[in-house]
Amino acid sequence: MSRISSLHDAVAELVVDGDTVALEGFTHLIPHAAGHEIIRQGRRDLHLVRMTPDMVYDQLIGAGCATKLTFSWGGNPGVGSLQRFRDAVENQWPHPLEIEEHSHAGMATRYAAGAANLPFGILRGYVGTGLPEHTSTITQIECPFTGESLTAVPALRPDVSIVHAQRADREGNVQMWGLTGVQKEAVLAAKRSIVTVEEIVDHLEPVPYSVVLPWWVVTAVCEVPNGAHPSFAMGYSVRDNAFYKAWDAVSKDRESFTAWIEQHVLGTTTYEEFRRSAGVEVPASV
């Protein structure tokens, strides 16, 4: 596969049944199109990882792609619950979903440890909460100099990390800016990576507060304009809040969810087709 490829080919080659897969994005730059492609290609037994699983993880879980979720906050921000996630945890539908639950700080520490090729990271966290009792990947470690007790969490090393960025150049160097969350760490911690971008350009102009991932740490770059919709790409689009709100009704029951996935995701071949099918417009950046 060449570094610049179609999203179809990248997912076909790099996302394998049973993989640990992180699609990261902190409200901004969520790789929605890539999530749909995983559903379309019928991946199974995935261990999904993300700090803030939102609508796209709700879809992956409801579509039966995942058997495990590692996360720190799973909701539809400003709207409410993730209905498919809840149905999986509360009622094992479409099948049981094992969960490994952390805090944001712990997940960030775990990605950073993975990016740095360390087996674990340390933080001041979790102590006194109910999490260590239920999550085996939280333990205590003693400072060898002060004797102080700190929390240790193992590195996250996904098989594949997938993120969305604003731009790449033809060599495959990737540039993202605005709120870039934990995406750099997610890509650097992973064995393989896919980056969908708004556009591929000849030259990347430096931008303040940008993160650049050089071509040699990215496995595949796919040009997918609006691939983060209904999330947004700063400078290209704004967040489609109406779409997030509408998700609540679609996902409320199994039938309406399944019909929606079948018609709009499984029944289409690209994210652009999906948007036409679902009748959504991408709100443009002002």
Next chain:
Amino acid sequence: MSRISSLHDAVAELVVDGDTVALEGFTHLIPHAAGHEIIRQGRRDLHLVRMTPDMVYDQLIGAGCATKLTFSWGGNPGVGSLQRFRDAVENQWPHPLEIEEHSHAGMATRYAAGAANLPFGILRGYVGTGLPEHTSTITQIECPFTGESLTAVPALRPDVSIVHAQRADREGNVQMWGLTGVQKEAVLAAKRSIVTVEEIVDHLEPVPYSVVLPWWVVTAVCEVPNGAHPSFAMGYSVRDNAFYKAWDAVSKDRESFTAWIEQHVLGTTTYEEFRRSAGVEVPASV
């Protein structure tokens, strides 16, 4: 003391005999003027910390300000040895200098741990070298998940960190760009901080690859144009390589060094006066 102050007042109030002091800078943005002010004010018993002690540390050591140095590489890059540093280690002149020696990676890990309020940091490093045998602040720690052995180093928490930056605004927000090394971590790890800047402006325009330190993490900001000379401030000046080369002869023997310090540093009151006294021009940025 107000946040914006003179360098004289900042050093008088914030740098105390016996302090652990880090003047950081990785070739670029080395806070030379602040080093001179410390010599002028006759500070003693300082524990100096820096990854790459260079000419300004040679001067502080030769002038008798320091009794300990924690570092990873002490030389005059591209020129040779630091003569005053060597004379202190080899011949205890002007008095003994205790050294605590690390690697670059270890020092960076130590600053990052300090900035994060952790008592120690971990890395893959030092193993097999002679450093752990001579440096008590290097030890091994076991990963609680994999059993792997890693190196642990204690956090650096200087009493004062001093850095040079391009700009600050009138509130005291600091902006630096280009190669910014470990300066953000050095400031965030310290109890107090002094930042000398090329200029104070009304508004900080975002710049690619810039580091911004908000006013509430900086103790004092001092406007000292060319305060990094003979190092440089990207966008304002270039490195004065001739000055670095000339230092070799000045520092070669105790008499010429002492005469130089007395005439040009102790005999002047500001860095601008020093430069006039020493007859040096700051090479301007092209």
Next chain:
Amino acid sequence: MSDVAPITEDYTTDELMIVNAARQLGALAAAGRPVCFVGIGLPSTAANLARRLYSPAPVLVYESGCIGSKPTRLPLSIGDGELGETADAVVSVPEIFAYWLQAGRIDVGFLGGAQLDKYANINSTVIGDYEHPSTRLPGAGGAPEIAASAGAVMVIMRQSKRAFVERCDFRSSVGYGDGPGDRQRFGLQGGGPKWVITDLGVLEPDPVTCELTMVALHPGVSREHAVAATGWSLQFAGEVSTTTPPTAGELDALRVLQAA
């Protein structure tokens, strides 16, 4: 319109909570600009209202990595573009948690949740048993470390018997644990919850017992009402004040902010 803004009762309970939270931030601001770690929702609205009403204004830090954001309108989400555009600095998520929150640089953190107990521990994880929950909630998110490391924590929550419980089903973040001394035992460096702003009034931890105690009631709210809306045996401070109703000025500023 006179100099003294007239008092109006034409406000929602959300507005009541937001205004009272903003006032608390304003009181802190007078003693030195507080650095606030802000999520989205009521706390973000309160912090942004305080930025407009008080000088010096609180400094806003968002967990998405924005430091010193000065949004002109209310952010719809924690990743809203304007938060980055108006920030003094934008950093990564690992950095915001390690170098800023954990380092003790945050003066005030905000929390909410589905359950709050009398020691100000909060549950935003599950209702019922963890392994077989009756309701799976979003989870802890940033709360454990906000509760551990912020200089002080402000909780904004509607008061009801279902939400204000004797003991949380799950402890997502720690207030005072099982009582005095627990924060020290856990090695938590922050000061813990200092204020709980509700639709009925304000609770604060008792300095001796650490139990949340009603220190103020909103106008028209009776002690009986507060007791009935609390799942533990609610105590009242020696002197219980009545909060000043939101002023027209406060409400105007809030509504302008929300309409922007």
Next chain:
Amino acid sequence: MSDVAPITEDYTTDELMIVNAARQLGALAAAGRPVCFVGIGLPSTAANLARRLYSPAPVLVYESGCIGSKPTRLPLSIGDGELGETADAVVSVPEIFAYWLQAGRIDVGFLGGAQLDKYANINSTVIGDYEHPSTRLPGAGGAPEIAASAGAVMVIMRQSKRAFVERCDFRSSVGYGDGPGDRQRFGLQGGGPKWVITDLGVLEPDPVTCELTMVALHPGVSREHAVAATGWSLQFAGEVSTTTPPTAGELDALRVLQAA
């Protein structure tokens, strides 16, 4: 001027070492662009020369935080402005060591020093006793972790009895420790020193004993000369080649680079 560049002997030993180092990078580049972790001095010159001579060009990463720098002239120092201006990305020093070097993303690291021993351990710390050194050297700097984590290490050093010693006075960075198996025992993830380019020729570790062995001599250099310039009992490979002298094209490119 003919198509085949004429061979000239009019070059310095520095130029000889730089050209041979650059060629080694060129050979690697043919198999996939190597990512090089570059300091200042001869290695930086060699890497920059390789960038000009070979396609695809090696990728340069500087420990000061520059990733993918494409300087048009030789940087005078590791913090040279142009390194940042022409980089694909600029990151902090803690990040360059943690996320890039330690993570195993560097294919080739460069080292030099005051002493090199037969197992390619290097001393850049002290001559004599550590506590009472006869000569205090600059110290280890980035070397311990470059030697530990880079995929392969290239050493560029002048060969002499004083510098090429049986055993280093101090071990600033590890080559093969005390022989076979030591790198594994130490848990070092990188491949260790693969090439030592000197003014007399090229040494490589013996695949069985790990001892540095002369595999090539520069034109006009005798085995006796190499033995006399080595402080241990120097072994030669079964077949010792003679390096091709720097070509006029290589020297031209190098001199243009150095004059820029």
